[in-house]
Amino acid sequence: MSAEVIIGDKRLEPHRLRAAILGEVHARPFRALATPARVLHFAFDTVGEQAVEDRRALSALCVRRGIAPPRPTDKHFHITFGGTGLRWEQHSEFTTYTLELPGDPALSPFHPTASSLATPMTLVAQPGPVLVAIDMQLMADRPDRLAIERHFNRPSLAVAENSDGTAVYGTDFLPDPDGFVRILVLDRGLGDERAGALVQRLLELETYRTLALLGLPKAQELAPSINRIERRLAELTNELQQTSSLADNNRLLDELTALAAELEAGAAGSLFRFGASRAYDEIVHTRLRIIGERKVGGLPTWSSFLARRMAPAIRTCTATEERQANLSRKLARAAQLLRTRVDVEVERQNRDLLRSMNARTRMQLRLQATVEGLSVAAISYYVVGLFGYLVKGAHDAGWPVDPTIATAVFVPVVVLAIWWIVRRIRNRHIGKEHEHEV
Known part of the structure; x- marks a missing residue:
């Protein structure tokens, strides 16, 4: 294109x-399908490298049979060998193989068995774990044909006709002895194109129904953990009201953090699965609306049957996802409250510490003032002593100076001068410290 x-x-x-x-x-266009026909449909879980290996195996099969293999960008591919058509489709997390075989109007429904007809699937290695196996029989409706309900388990039977009544289809959604879910379609004038479209939609219904329900085991697996976290959160909230010490608050905060980490790990692991289940469930309902089901007699339609059997499972997945989100918010609020209490307690301790430091600083200032006074006295003593030696030397040299009087007069001058110098040095250092603080 x-x-x-x-x-x-x-x-x-x-x-x-x-x-x-x-x-x-x-x-994935519809393919015309002539009535009668037998369709065997398989869906395999192919995530990551499995999808690559599956494409490689299909290409090898095509090369062996002299058929052009699918291009790397192709998501669907159809080949025919003998009287059998093989349709391959690759999706985001699964791959489907569909065998289209001509039917025999003389045979009863689902004869011969699907396992005996599915031998072409052995030509390709199984791409991954099988999720879906469907045995669909497309037959012309005749008055002498056995009633559709005789071929299925009556309590699980779902039967409907399409919007214009040109086809009736039914299934019990139960695997037969070979593991195939059987679907019987009675053609009342569909035509090849519409028969192919209806068959493909019914195959997609069963495929996406199965895939949508993959979220239920995950929800059931997470339920005990979520219940335990909810109970423990309630207990921790009660403890939160009764504790006030920093050690207890830190202990509660550590436990809340561990619970939040456990919850987020489960939520991250189930995020894709629950989202995929919602998407697949929406596809199922879209296909049912497109078909436009109508009731047949007093039998339940596929829509009503799935509403009873499938909808509760999807609601369980949705409820589990909502519980995870709500519980995550509650844990976050409780943790934030505890962090606030811890911060307040730490700030209170810091305030007490600063108050103690201020007291020690004032004591240091007093000691410094005392030391400063002693320093002035000591320096003055040494300066006066030097001055005394000076005047004694001058007196001995014949200068008219009395050493005692000169020293006595010099003492207050020296004390005042040294006190002024020491004070000025201290004030200068204090001023620089204030400048750095600003």
Whole structure:
């Protein structure tokens, strides 16, 4: 499919995704199917490398039979060998193989067995664990045909006709002895195109129904952990009201953090599964609306049957996801409250510590003032002593100086001068410290 737009001789450069977007509309088209027919449908879990290996195995099969293999970008592929058609489709987390075989109007429904007809599947290695195995029989409706309900388990039977009554289809959603879920479609004038469309929609219904229910085991697995976290959160909240010490608050905060980590680990592991279950459930309901089911006699339709059997499982997944989200918010609020209490307690301790430091600082200032006074006295003593030696030397040299009087007069001058110098040095240092603090 060309993504270019041509105007005269000019080609417009397309967006890099235009071809993919245009091709998506035509992905997995319906194939015409002549009545009678037998369709065997398989869906395998293929995540990561399994999908790559599966594509490689299919390509190898095509090469062995001289058929062009699927391109790396192909998501669906159809080949025919003998009288059997094989349709391959690759999805985000699963891959489907569909065998289309001609039916025999002389045979009873589901004869021969599906296991005896599915031998072409052995030509390709199993791509992953099997999720879906469907045995669908498309037959022309005749008055002498056995009633559809005789081929299924009556308590689980779901039967409906399409919007214009040209087909009746039924199943009991139960695996047969070979593990296949049987679906019987009676053609009342569908035509090949509409028969192919209806068959594909019914196959998708059963496939997406199975995939949607994969979320239920995950929800059941997470339920005990969520219940335990909810109970412990209630206990921790009660303890929170009765404790006030920093050690107890830190202990409670550590436990709340551990519970939150456990919850988030479970939520992260189930995020994709629950989201996929919702998406698949929506696809199931979309397919049912497209078919436009109508009741047949007093039998339940597929829509009503799935509403009773499937909807509770989807609600369980949704409720589990909501419980995880609500519990996460509650844990976050409780943890925030505890952090606030811890912060307040730490600030109170810091305030007491600062108060103690202020007291010690005042004591240090008093000691410093005492030491300062002693320093003035000591320095003055040494300066006066030097001055005394000076005047004694001058007196001995014949100068008219009395050493005793000169020393006595010099003492107060020296004390005042040294006190002023020491005070000025201290004030200068204090001023610099204030400047750095500002």
